Amino acid sequence: xxxxxxxxxxxxxxxxxxxxxxxxxxxxxxxxxxxxxxxxxxxxxxxxxxxxxxxxxxxxxxxxxxxxxxxxxxxxxxxxxxxxxxxxxxxxxxxxxxxxxxxxxx
Amino acid sequence: xxxxxxxxxxxxxxxxxxxxxxxxxxxxxxxxxxxxxxxxxxxxxxxxxxxxxxxxxxxxxxxxxxxxxxxxxxxxxxxxxxxxxxxxxxxxxxxxxxxxxxxxxxxxxxxxxxxxxxxxxx
Numbered sequence: 001x002x003x004x005x006x007x008x009x010x011x012x013x014x015x016x017x018x019x020x021x022x023x024x025x026x027x028x029x030x031x032x033x034x035x036x037x038x039x040x041x042x043x044x045x046x047x048x049x050x051x052x053x054x055x056x057x058x059x060x061x062x063x064x065x066x067x068x069x070x071x072x073x074x075x076x077x078x079x080x081x082x083x084x085x086x087x088x089x090x091x092x093x094x095x096x097x098x099x100x101x102x103x104x105x106x
Numbered sequence: 107x108x109x110x111x112x113x114x115x116x117x118x119x120x121x122x123x124x125x126x127x128x129x130x131x132x133x134x135x136x137x138x139x140x141x142x143x144x145x146x147x148x149x150x151x152x153x154x155x156x157x158x159x160x161x162x163x164x165x166x167x168x169x170x171x172x173x174x175x176x177x178x179x180x181x182x183x184x185x186x187x188x189x190x191x192x193x194x195x196x197x198x199x200x201x202x203x204x205x206x207x208x209x210x211x212x213x214x215x216x217x218x219x220x221x222x223x224x225x226x227x228x
Contacts, residue, residue: 033214042200042218043151049213086151090212094166095141095153 001025001089005098011106016077020101022070022087031091034063034072037100038083047072048090077103108133110201110219118195118226124188128201128219135159135182139204141215142175142186144197152197156204157184191226198223 002025012018022032030050035043045054047063050070060075074081082105087098114126128140142154155165157175165173169188177184188195198221205216 031211031213035214042202042221043215044218045214045216048205054214088151088214090214093164094168095212097151097153099150 001028001092001096003087003089003096003098005085005087005101007101008099009102009104011104012077013106014077014079016106018074018077018103020072020085020087020103022065022072022098024068024070024089024091027067028089028091030066031089032063032065032070033088033090034061035086035088036081036083037086043086046085074103079105108203108217110203110217112199112201112219112222114222114224116223116225118191118224119228120192120226121190124186124191124195124199124224124226126186126199126201126222126224128184128186130182130184130203135177135179135184139206139212140177140184141202141204143200143202143215145200145221146194146197154186154188154199193226196224196226 004023006021032050034047037043046057046061051063062073084100084102086100109131111129118124136159139156139158141156145151157163157177172189174187200221201219202215203217205213
């Protein structure tokens with residue numbers, strides 16, 4: 001299953017609302033996770049099952065969608081949110097990731 | 107707190123075999139599934155494959171002919187062998203734990219190692 005994210009990069013300011021989309025090449029129900037990765041670090045899960053917030057993750061992060069189209073929304077950007085975000089389908093093998101969306105400071 | 111640590115050579119020659127080990131501490135390797143994931147410099151994430159504590163495996167078809175993942179429960183370790191490497195295999199290699207819900211459905215990778223850069227070059 002191919003996962004396609006858009007945009008590939010986005011520039012935004014602290015306090016902005018940002019939405020990243022992820023499209024699966026075939027239906028995956030709600031079997032989707034979102035990760036945040038900072039330079040030199042391993043990815044960290046933010047959202048699983050499309051809309052469930054991982055414990056300890058700030059509530060400004062939210063996820064939605066099912067089937068083939070999904071979104072990750074950050075309601076009010078904080079300085080620590082500037083990173084690269086990946087979606088990953090958990091529906092079938094091989095497990096696949098989107099190509100990433102780099103969130104940069106405007 | 108579960109911790110994972112990758113170890114192995116940082117430089118491998120073309121056509122040789124890349125070998126890495128992931129040591130799990132702070133928890134048992136039993137009752138879980140464990141994956142290898144890689145990330146070429148400046149690029150995205152690619153799942154290589156997984157192994158269960160009992161030794162069952164599943165590999166990415168794109169690498170299947172060259173990959174072997176094994177587990178040593180006595181040492182709380184699992185390992186990756188990737189044969190016939192080329193420059194395209196240069197990447198940061200991560201080990202990670204697969205997290206499943208109570209019904210046995212895979213949800214996400216919950217614990218990750220810090221990653222180790224392996225460069226393929228003569």
